[in-house]
């Protein structure tokens with residue numbers, strides 16, 4: 001305890017910060033009750049797992065620098081955990097949320113209080129369940145406003161509107177994935193996409209399940225776009241309107257204007273919509289539909305919403321009479337590449353792009369599909385009678401039975417994981433050429449150990465095994481710079497020459513080009529166990545995931561503190 005004069009100084013310092021400073025951090029408290037709720041969509045009612053009975057779930061709003069405390073109570077039969085997608089969790093890895101990676105899931109009747117500070121981040125992120133397919137209905141926006149007194153690096157919008165894309169199954173999504181894992185085949189595809197939980201007028205009875213964005217002429221709206229769909233990249237466009245992209249994954253970018261955008265599962269994008277001063281019509285259609293290049297089936301529906309200039313209550317115009325926005329073809333890989341190549345970090349004095357110029361450790365990860373043998377006495381519906389699997393460097397990740405971070409912290413990591421995740425493919429091959437005959441994966445729980453403060457480069461190389469496909473790759477606990485991307489096989493002699501080390505986009509989720517590669521760099525400045533995976537939920541279920549173990553640094557503020565006392569047990 002300090003002496004009383006010291007305390008008096010401390011108290012007056014706190015007061016002056018409260019009254020004059022910008023750094024008066026606030027604690028935002030939330031309570032998440034995970035419970036069942038009946039919801040009607042596409043003419044039928046089903047009971048879904050929700051937070052507080054809401055679909056999509058409630059939004060969290062905080063400012064940069066705030067502490068956020070969320071008490072999550074599980075009232076459903078399923079085990080659950082919540083991930084705060086994109087939050088750095090600096091030295092708070094116990095609250096990151098992926099089940100069996102940083103925590104055991106919260107069991108029925110139990111609770112866990114997530115408690116973390118938002119450091120050096122502002123923008124749109126989101127939260128979602130991180131176990132099985134529960135995130136289909138357990139997700140919502142996580143909005144980080146600039147610190148008090150700070151402003152956006154663009155004109156202040158008239159209004160801000162979260163726009164969440166989702167995917168709706170008439171069937172129970174847990175039954176969908178468990179059946180697929182049982183048979184080894186692809187899961188049944190969704191019945192509709194949704195905008196803010198609404199499928200639009202695709203079914204006869206669903207016209208009033210249409211998202212409507214009501215706007216005034218001549219104003220600027222900030223749309224906070226979130227792709228919470230389970231398995232699909234989406235194109236999105238608003239008829240006769242362009243938008244200006246200003247942020248990706250809660251990081252400012254150099255603004256650019258586009259009439260169509262593409263957003264991969266896990267990604268978030270802030271766009272400015274300038275409404276027309278004298279609109280020729282009062283209602284415009286917005287539409288989203290998938291970008292897909294794989295070999296399997298997919299939900300081929302388009303979800304429509306409306307941009308309405310007129311006051312509510314007027315008669316609903318039939319979408320049939322309105323102009324539908326033009327979207328690229330379903331397999332429009334060149335449109336996707338052109339769009340994603342336009343992203344650049346803002347790289348201003350206030351928001352610099354601290355791209356690692358030197359690389360301490362290089363890695364090369366192949367990402368793609370593969371197969372597991374069909375068990376005896378069973379017929380399987382996967383490729384050639386096998387079971388679908390997916391892998392990184394041919395390792396298909398198997399969830400451990402205790403969370404890796406817990407076991408590591410208690411010195412028991414050796415019981416649940418091995419530290420021999422391959423840094424390079426075990427057997428190099430022509431990754432994007434004709435697929436090899438042997439598509440079998442190796443199943444295991446392997447992590448990659450890296451010291452604190454290592455600069456890392458990873459080449460993410462798509463494979464054409466069972467079909468080339470784009471993979472939205474997400475890293476927990478860090479952002480990364482996308483220093484390069486291209487098609488075909490990465491060429492280590494030629495391709496690094498064109499890396500952008502000045503203002504590459506920084507994000508937490510990157511679409512690895514279908515039949516191509518992406519090069520990312522980051523610094524391991526956050527001790528803990530960090531999941532990295534494809535954000536297509538079906539690929540996650542098939543094992544397209546791995547974990548980094550970032551060791552503590554030497555200094556006290558470079559170490560992960562001990563776990564909280566209410567950390568769930570397995």
Ligand code: C2O
Nearest residue numbers: 083085266474531
């Ligand atoms: Cu948004 Cu590990 O995921």
